[in-house]
Amino acid sequence: MLVLAFDSAASACSAALCRDGDVIARRYENMVQGHSEFLMGMIEEVMEDAGISFSDLDLLAVTTGPGGFTGLRIGLATARGLSLAGGLACAGVTTLEAVAAGVAETERRDATVLVALDSKREDLYVQAFGPGLEPLTAAEAVLPEALAATLGDPSIMEGPVLVVGDAGDRAVKALNGAGRKVVLSDAPGTPDAGIVAALAANRWSPEAPPARPEPLYL
Secondary structure (H helix, E strand, C coil): CEEEEEECCCCEEEEEEEECCEEEEEEEEECCCCHHHHHHHHHHHHHHHHCCCHHHCCEEEEECCCCCHHHHHHHHHHHHHHHHHHCCCEEEECHHHHHHHCCCHHHHCCCEEEEEEECCCCCEEEEEECCCCCECCCCEEECHHHHHHHCCCCCCCCCCEEEECCCHHHHHHHHHHCCCCCEECCCCCCCCHHHHHHHHHHHCCCCCCCCCCCCCCC
C-alpha cells in the first residue's frame, strides 16, 4: 500500500511517502509560519525522490489538528484538492495522536503518554494516551495551572507519565509544580508525516473508506 501523508498544522511542516509500512521518501522542516510556501514543494520533492506519480497512490493522509488555524486549513485544503483531482481516499489523523505515536514503544511501555502542544496562546492542547496509544482523555485546550486537575483521575495518571510535544516543557513544569511527578520524553514534539502515513495505513479498509477529514478546533 502506498500512502502520501503531510502535516502543516503545528510548528513544523512535513511530507512523506510510505509503502507497506516503510517510509521511502520524507521531508521535514521546523517552522512557525510559512507552511503555505513549503508544503506543495515538499510533496513534489518526495514524489520525485521516490519516482512516484499520483496515479500510483492508494491513500492520502493529513493531520486534522489541533494546531495553527492557517497551517491546518492549508493542509486540509491541499488534501481535499489532491483527493478530488486523483480520485483518492483521504484519511485524517490528529496532531495529538501523531505526536503520541512518535514515542518509541520501548519508552512508553507501562506508561501514560501525555501530549502537550503549543496553541500559540496561554493554554495547551493536551490529550493522554495509554501504552498502546489508546486515548485515555479527550483532546482539550487547558491552561497549564489547570492541567493537574484536568488529569486528576488516578486511572489516567497511574504509573509513569511521559510528556511529549512542543509544549512539553511547560506541561512538565506545571505538573511538577502541582506535585505530579512526570518525565519529559525525548521523542519529537511535532507530527511527522511518516508516522501520519503509518497510522492512516493501519486504519485503512477498502470496505470502510475514511470519512472526509474535518478540522479539529479547540
